[in-house]
Amino acid sequence: ASHMEARRNHHFIGSMPDGDLADPAARARAAYAPGEFLQGFVQSAFALGIDEVAVVRLSGPAFDPITVYPFARRIVFGGSSRTLYAAARLPLKAREVRCEPLPRAAHTPPDDAPGEAYEQVLWKLALYASRGRVPAGTPFDAPVKLRRWPNLTRLLAPPHAARIAGLWARHPCSLAETARLLDIPQRFVFAFYSASNALDLVSLPPARDLPVPAPPPASEKRGIFRLLLDKLTGPRKA
DSSP: OHHHHHHHHHHHHOOOOOOOTTSHHHHHHTEEOGGGSHHHHHHHHHHHHHHHTSEEEEEETTEEEEEEETTTTEEEESSOHHHHHHHHHSOOOGGGOEEEEETTSOSSOOTTOOOEEHHHHHHHHHHHHHSSOEETTOOTTSOBEESSOOOTTTSOOOTTHHHHHHHHHHSOBOHHHHHHHHTOOHHHHHHHHHHHHHTTOEEOOOGGGSOOOOOOOOOOOOOHHHHHHHHHHOOOOO
16 A cells, blocks of 8 residues: 555656755755646636636647637547646747637536546646646745645645644744654645646745845865965965
């Protein structure tokens, strides 16, 4: 059972190891751009449908057609869940994705293809796209607050989702601190944050309220070569 659970977690979270979040390279590896994945295109199609008061169809070479019903808050897929999973994990080129309003289409999906709830789909797409990462620009040291509790009985919940949600509901803390306090891999925290953020279930303090990182201390030790050079030529002027 443990082996099967590990395979399931790897399937939609991946296996990215913990990183030193003080290192810019590690922070870059732990981030992704939602707008470059199917998650972002579905969010854009939903917003377009609200503006146009119309059903919207997404199509592209990497996935089967997706029909977004914004007022019914439903999404209908033209292909299998396996195809959707494969497409949602990979970055997509905007020029290859067509977003087409259907003004004459009914605002509710047909009875023989009811689709899935928009929130469930968006949560799932965010997990697939993030692969244990967070949206680019997310501060790793800002306290995260849970605004609304996700319906974990109906959502594809990553490991320790209830523990993370409970912590953020009672005591907002940063992503890095959450992983340390709960003693769990960072990718589980990042995946839960990314999915919750897609549904607007979490909040961060305004940027103006975030602490300004202190500049790194200047090195107090100089290399042997510089010391020898100073002795021979005298200290250099700044």
